[in-house]
Amino acid sequence: MIRAIRMRVMGGTSRFFRIAIALSSLWLVLFALAPNALLLLVAFFTRSDEHFVTPVLTLDNYIRLFDPTFLTILWDSARLACIATVICLLIGYPFAYIMANVRPNRRPFLLFLVIIPFWTSSLIRTYALILILKSKGLISELLTMLGITSGPVSFMYSDFAVFIGLTYTMLPFMILPLYASIEKLDRRLLDAAKDLGASSWRAFVHVTVPLTMPGIIAGAMLVFLPALSMFYVPEMLGGAKSMLLGNFIKNQFLVARDWPLGAAASSVMTIALILMVLVYSRVSRRGVRNREGGRGSGGALRSEGGMR
Amino acid sequence: MQDAIIELKGVSKFFDDACALADINLSIKNGEFLTLLGPSGCGKTTILRILSGFEKPSSGEVRIAGICMNGVPPEKRKVNTVFQNYALFPHMTVAQNVGFGLKMQGLPKDEISRRVAEVLRIVHLESFASRRPAQLSGGQQQRVAIARAVVNNPLVLLLDEPFSALDFKLRKEMQLEIKHLQRKLGITFVFVTHDQEEAFAMSDRVVVMDQGHIAQIGTPEQIYEEPENLFVARFVGEINILEAQICEVRESGQYGAIIDGALFPLRSRHTFAQGDKVMVLLRPEDLKIGAPDETDGPCLAGVIEESVYKGATVDIFIRLAGGQRLMAAEFFNEDDAEINYNPGEKVSVAWVDGWEVVLPDDPGHTDARHGRD
Numbered sequence: 001m002i003r004a005i006r007m008r009v010m011g012g013t014s015r016f017f018r019i020a021i022a023l024s025s026l027w028l029v030l031f032a033l034a035p036n037a038l039l040l041l042v043a044f045f046t047r048s049d050e051h052f053v054t055p056v057l058t059l060d061n062y063i064r065l066f067d068p069t070f071l072t073i074l075w076d077s078a079r080l081a082c083i084a085t086v087i088c089l090l091i092g093y094p095f096a097y098i099m100a101n102v103r104p105n106r107r108p109f110l111l112f113l114v115i116i117p118f119w120t121s122s123l124i125r126t127y128a129l130i131l132i133l134k135s136k137g138l139i140s141e142l143l144t145m146l147g148i149t150s151g152p153v154s155f156m157y158s159d160f161a162v163f164i165g166l167t168y169t170m171l172p173f174m175i176l177p178l179y180a181s182i183e184k185l186d187r188r189l190l191d192a193a194k195d196l197g198a199s200s201w202r203a204f205v206h207v208t209v210p211l212t213m214p215g216i217i218a219g220a221m222l223v224f225l226p227a228l229s230m231f232y233v234p235e236m237l238g239g240a241k242s243m244l245l246g247n248f249i250k251n252q253f254l255v256a257r258d259w260p261l262g263a264a265a266s267s268v269m270t271i272a273l274i275l276m277v278l279v280y281s282r283v284s285r286r287g288v289r290n291r292e293g294g295r296g297s298g299g300a301l302r303s304e305g306g307m308r
Numbered sequence: 309m310q311d312a313i314i315e316l317k318g319v320s321k322f323f324d325d326a327c328a329l330a331d332i333n334l335s336i337k338n339g340e341f342l343t344l345l346g347p348s349g350c351g352k353t354t355i356l357r358i359l360s361g362f363e364k365p366s367s368g369e370v371r372i373a374g375i376c377m378n379g380v381p382p383e384k385r386k387v388n389t390v391f392q393n394y395a396l397f398p399h400m401t402v403a404q405n406v407g408f409g410l411k412m413q414g415l416p417k418d419e420i421s422r423r424v425a426e427v428l429r430i431v432h433l434e435s436f437a438s439r440r441p442a443q444l445s446g447g448q449q450q451r452v453a454i455a456r457a458v459v460n461n462p463l464v465l466l467l468d469e470p471f472s473a474l475d476f477k478l479r480k481e482m483q484l485e486i487k488h489l490q491r492k493l494g495i496t497f498v499f500v501t502h503d504q505e506e507a508f509a510m511s512d513r514v515v516v517m518d519q520g521h522i523a524q525i526g527t528p529e530q531i532y533e534e535p536e537n538l539f540v541a542r543f544v545g546e547i548n549i550l551e552a553q554i555c556e557v558r559e560s561g562q563y564g565a566i567i568d569g570a571l572f573p574l575r576s577r578h579t580f581a582q583g584d585k586v587m588v589l590l591r592p593e594d595l596k597i598g599a600p601d602e603t604d605g606p607c608l609a610g611v612i613e614e615s616v617y618k619g620a621t622v623d624i625f626i627r628l629a630g631g632q633r634l635m636a637a638e639f640f641n642e643d644d645a646e647i648n649y650n651p652g653e654k655v656s657v658a659w660v661d662g663w664e665v666v667l668p669d670d671p672g673h674t675d676a677r678h679g680r681d
Contacts, residue, residue: 192395194382195360196409196460206408210399 043263052259061264077245081227084166088174088223096178157239165233173222181215313338319368328354330520343499343507346517352500388457389466396441403437409460427459467499504544548634550588554580568630576666585669594663595636607656612649
């Protein structure tokens with residue numbers, strides 16, 4: 001019966017349906033698929049001083065990526081993004097857990113706190129961070145006032161500042177998918193674990209963590225991938241010391257005018273991204289299968305991903 | 309008292325200001341199958357959650373195996389629960405689910421797998437060990453939930469309406485299976501249900517609960533045949549209530565009473581004085597219907613109002629001369645024409661001497677009687 005109703009509804013709006021799908025497909029093909037395809041193509045072209053690229057096929061750009069300078073940048077970026085992801089997870093999980101466990105009428109407020117930062121451009125928020133972290137900035141003045149430090153201290157231009165910036169910018173992307181999966185967790189399973197002799201901690205490790213793994217993976221990916229390529233945060237807070245993958249790609253396009261090399265580096269990142277999405281969808285599909293009634297959190301990435 | 313595995317002494321429980329349990333005293337014998345029976349909200353599940361440790365009593369003491377359990381968290385009690393919706397871990401296989409408690413105890417792996425295999429054999433699930441709960445039927449999930457609890461050799465197994473999600477036929481099967489399992493394991497079972505048939509079919513003793521109080525404790529036969537109050541009588545099946553007045557006090561609990569103008573001999577464990585109003589409780593299957601002139605003892609005159617065919621039995625509704633409506637149940641017998649009463653037919657109603665239950669008059673009972681009319 002439900003199928004009959006759905007078919008009737010779809011039949012009645014089929015023209016709207018087709019136009020809507022066609023429009024969004026066109027949009028994605030023009031502005032997402034085409035640039036990426038061009039990028040993949042450009043990565044095999046040769047650099048040219050006059051027209052940026054000449055259509056001479058070569059593998060040289062990829063070979064140039066094996067240069068130790070680039071490998072160091074890749075390693076540093078991965079390390080930094082990884083640490084930022086772990087910090088986001090460590091801060092985000094307790095917050096999401098509390099948000100999912102407070103009385104339902106208090107949840108909108110906490111959710112509100114997570115969403116407020118989206119009202120301001122993250123670029124502007126990063127500038128605001130500079131005001132807080134710089135010498136004679138907010139923290140520095142506070143420490144001087146409390147007598148902890150004798151003079152002004154700066155937290156700028158360090159890995160520490162970059163971590164603060166990345167964590168601050170990326171935290172909502174960690175919290176939202178985590179909240180979605182923790183909120184769906186059946187509390188009776190925790191009762192069952194305790195009934196069978198598990199302490200709160202072991203119930204958390206053996207029941208809560210595995211069952212919220214799709215949310216953890218979704219959050220980690222939503223943080224890790226942008227953190228890898230977010231060039232302005234390391235540039236503004238880390239200074240010249242932190243050359244990361246995002247900065248490297250940006251520099252190839254805008255400073256060094258070496259489009260093919262930038263494209264090659266960019267495609268390496270795109271491929272890494274696709275691989276990770278594949279891993280995620282496999283994990284979350286297993287999650288769906290494990291749940292009765294198939295109410296898995298496989299949608300967490302897709303729904304929250306749309307917020308960016 | 310060595311025999312008691314669980315003792316509740318003056319246990320009360322308040323949620324905010326609402327009283328869920330009021331001064332409960334209950335002793336559960338080792339190896340017994342005890343059922344907490346009552347309508348929803350009567351406090352039966354609260355007792356279970358106090359035994360498992362998920363709720364703390366507001367006052368009173370809970371002892372398990374002689375040790376006071378007040379303040380002991382669920383994970384430190386030698387008590388396991390079969391939850392209403394099973395609460396199986398969806399990310400673990402059947403074997404991992406069943407072995408969870410043993411793993412938490414820190415037993416070696418080979419002992420865990422040996423004991424898991426053993427208990428899965430008992431519940432006939434040995435070939436499902438590597439499946440996940442979502443791949444099992446409702447009845448199989450139920451068995452996993454039971455296996456997961458009993459594998460820990462608990463002192464007491466608590467079952468919270470475990471069959472509510474099963475269909476009628478499967479439920480009957482599982483009732484017998486659980487009963488046999490309990491006899492085999494010798495573990496004390498505390499079972500919660502609102503279904504009196506289920507309670508009677510499985511239990512050694514039944515505790516009938518009403519609004520946070522214990523209404524009666526007894527064997528299924530005692531509960532059904534000798535209800536101590538109107539609530540129990542009504543809750544565990546159909547009952548007819550006749551108003552009577554004591555007119556004669558004879559020796560040792562025997563009385564003569566006027567019902568609808570006729571004198572009946574009554575027996576009761578209660579003490580009454582001449583002129584007391586009482587209620588006479590009769591189960592539908594205890595009533596005998598005959599032709600108006602055919603009975604030799606005292607009887608009530610009435611008119612058939614309706615008869616309802618139920619398959620094995622026929623429910624017959626009779627309007628008495630005094631206006632009251634009775635329900636009688638007779639076994640259906642195709643060869644016996646006598647049972648085919650037509651509406652409007654005059655009959656006499658009597659019962660086997662001594663099968664009645666006599667209780668002091670309770671003004672509240674009339675509401676329900678009129679409700680049934």
